[in-house]
Amino acid sequence: MVRIPPPALPVRDRRAARALSPMLTRLAEERATGVLVREHGVLYLAEGRVVHAESPLAPDLGVLLTAHGTLAAAAWQRAAARAPDPARAAEALLRSGVLPTGALELCHLDALYDAGYFALAPSGTPGRFRYGAGPRLGPLPSVPVVALERETLRRRLLLHRLWPDPAADSAPLIRADPAPAPAPALPVTPRQRAVLDRVDGVRTAADLARDLGRQAFHTLVDVRRLTAAGRIAPVPADPGPPPAPPPLPVTTDPDIALLKRLRDALEAL
Amino acid sequence: MPGIDECLLEAMRLPGARGAALVDWTSGLALGAVGEAPGGDHETSAAEAAELARLAAEHGTFATVRAGLPPVEDLIVSNGDSYHLLRFVDTSFDSSVFLHLWLGREEGNLALARIRLGEMAARLVLG
Numbered sequence: 515m516v517r518i519p520p521p522a523l524p525v526r527d528r529r530a531a532r533a534l535s536p537m538l539t540r541l542a543e544e545r546a547t548g549v550l551v552r553e554h555g556v557l558y559l560a561e562g563r564v565v566h567a568e569s570p571l572a573p574d575l576g577v578l579l580t581a582h583g584t585l586a587a588a589a590w591q592r593a594a595a596r597a598p599d600p601a602r603a604a605e606a607l608l609r610s611g612v613l614p615t616g617a618l619e620l621c622h623l624d625a626l627y628d629a630g631y632f633a634l635a636p637s638g639t640p641g642r643f644r645y646g647a648g649p650r651l652g653p654l655p656s657v658p659v660v661a662l663e664r665e666t667l668r669r670r671l672l673l674h675r676l677w678p679d680p681a682a683d684s685a686p687l688i689r690a691d692p693a694p695a696p697a698p699a700l701p702v703t704p705r706q707r708a709v710l711d712r713v714d715g716v717r718t719a720a721d722l723a724r725d726l727g728r729q730a731f732h733t734l735v736d737v738r739r740l741t742a743a744g745r746i747a748p749v750p751a752d753p754g755p756p757p758a759p760p761p762l763p764v765t766t767d768p769d770i771a772l773l774k775r776l777r778d779a780l781e782a783l
Numbered sequence: 784m785p786g787i788d789e790c791l792l793e794a795m796r797l798p799g800a801r802g803a804a805l806v807d808w809t810s811g812l813a814l815g816a817v818g819e820a821p822g823g824d825h826e827t828s829a830a831e832a833a834e835l836a837r838l839a840a841e842h843g844t845f846a847t848v849r850a851g852l853p854p855v856e857d858l859i860v861s862n863g864d865s866y867h868l869l870r871f872v873d874t875s876f877d878s879s880v881f882l883h884l885w886l887g888r889e890e891g892n893l894a895l896a897r898i899r900l901g902e903m904a905a906r907l908v909l910g
Binding site: 522523524525578579581582583584613614615616617619620621623624627655665668669672701703704705726727728729731732735 | 786807810814826837874878908
């Protein structure tokens, strides 16, 4: 039995560390404070460090904490409503003591790296930075810009090694029958099963992550693995209305000889 | 209530502790690290330890299927010079993290470290 082992997790190559956003590098160097708005997400900087990140493609801290009952939805909404910005909502939770410090720090960092991955995704439009006193270094851990950039690059490489086509990251997903392979298919892990069970031809990986209350990047890892195993596939982009069929050919000269041969063959059965 | 850094520093007070880290086994990211790293680099150690943890957590041979239990509790790797203790952290939210403690073999007490690391993992997320 030949099994191809799953690829090893990539290790960050310090020499290859290149800036994903020259603007972000400059902001880190000048220890800027403010909000960087990019096409797929937002980074909150305080003194050049990332204190918070948001992306429509990644579940926020509130989703991660409430999806499995760690925190009551009402408690999150209260904290979010009182805070001047989303970054402060987590601090309010920390102060209130409703969650253990370690759990909150862990979930905060998970959400920051997760949203940061999408915020730093290649974009077609330039980012905008709004200087302002909003974000600040608080009691929750912050991350150096270069650490977020390196981790984002490492995550891109990890996904690329699992399955090089990024189409399944953003398209609605459908279930597929794995093609018969010479080796038995790798078993679906319980975490992958939860993803697979929710694939319905409509939901995207981001929808599945929100549904599961799971980090979007973790979901992408399972989506790429399931795609590589042939168990799911991206729904092809809608090509628009199909072209009008060509007009039926009008003929007054049917192929009599062909019809006769067909009749003879049928009669001979 | 301890945060991530306090938890790792507490692990470092165990006899023989050389290094400790909190690692996400899906991505291979070290969310925190203190002390020495086995290969001299915490990022590389995290990625390699994550690979081992993922194999144990995802394969039926090692993972329990009993509902309500984390798939794996801990992993122990010993070599002629040291012990590696990987303790899975069972969070009430969805995550995939473990504590990695590296112990010198001469001074380290594996049984004690295993008990203490389990307690630290619980306190980290349960308070």
